[in-house]
Amino acid sequence: MDTGATRRTRLAAVVLVTSLSIALAEVSIGSAPWGLLDPAMWVLLVPVYGTQVLLLASIVLRRNPRPTLTALWTAGVIMGLYEFYVTRVLWDAPWDSTTPLGPVDLPTLIVVAGFHHPFVSTILPLVLAEQVLVREPRLWGLLPRRLRSFGPRRVWGATVLVGVVAGGSHGPMGAVTVASLGLTALAIWAVVAWAARVPRVEHLGEALPQRGGYLALWLVTVGFLAFFVLLAQGGDDPVSGPRQAFALGLYAVLGLVLARNLRHSNDPGVATVPRSTRWWVTHVAVGVAVASVAALTTSTKIVALAVIWGAGGALALVMTGAALVGALRRTRVAPRAGDVATGTGPSG
Secondary structure, X not given: OOHHHHHHHHHHHHHHHHHHHHHHHHHOOOOOOOOOOOHHHHHHHHHHHHHHHHHHHHHHHHHOOOOOHHHHHHHHHHHHOHHHHHHOOOOOOOOOOOOOOOOOOXXXXXXXXXXXXXXXXXXXXXXXXXXXXXXXXXXXXXXXXXXXXXXXXHHHHHHHHHHHHHHHHHOOOXXXXXXXXXXXXXXXXXXXXXXXXXXXEOOHHHHOOOOHHHHHHHHHXXXXXXXXXXHHHOOOOOOOHHHHHHHHHHHHHHHHHHHHHOOOOOOOOOOOOOOOHHHHHHHHHHHHHHHHXXXXXXXXXXXXXXXXXXXXXXXXXXXHHHHHHHHHOOOOOOOOOOOOOOXXXXXX
């Protein structure tokens, strides 16, 4: 592949991963309905969902081209820790009227940093981007077999459930939901259609920034976070020393857990999403429509809370255990392509 093709593919990877991460993490749940379409918001969202995800993905894939699901999950948790300093949500969640007495808001840490950011902000965007940019994608194969083999009825059920959760997360904002989700879906479709035209690569790591681009990711990410770390120490509302020590210590611990899990590898073989463009357009349209209706129905918020805080929290705890076991376990090499892991253990 020539240099021009390489540059186009890498540019497509940067735009695609960033767009998917912002859309899935912020727009879908109404946290920033216009996050992908309002350039004024890119100043905050691109360093968070662009440079951080791309940097962590580059670190993981440079160290291990065939990572396990637990390694990707751990990288996603590290990405989610920005919620300490940038938004301070992990210290004092704005939706909870009580003030945590300890150094962290534990339920929020489990769900937001342990579920939402690893899967929605990091893993899913990388899986989808790989499907577009890589000749023989594999990351989809790291997901549990049952999830990858959904029949038509379960897929439609999942589509409706995702729509209800998205609408319930937005609250009674039907018009905003229709407009933001619909226009964002069109924007993602345009980005995917453009990215699908660039030359494909053998491995996702080849499509990520190299050399100068990789250094730029480090500089932007570290500089961005360092600014907020310094801001937390002064200003009108400084963060206490014990809380900051906990946050920085968690960064260090998770960095070690990630390094230990990157010793393991898993190659499930080529795993594509065998769906046509019409299939995706139809399901996205139905999901947006369901979300729009759900946003007008107050009771759907209960479903959103149950899925995100109930099921999501439970999954985060399972993955935490798997990551810790993986950190303590002996190095495990990739199994044969036919031996597809379920994604629930250290090798998954």
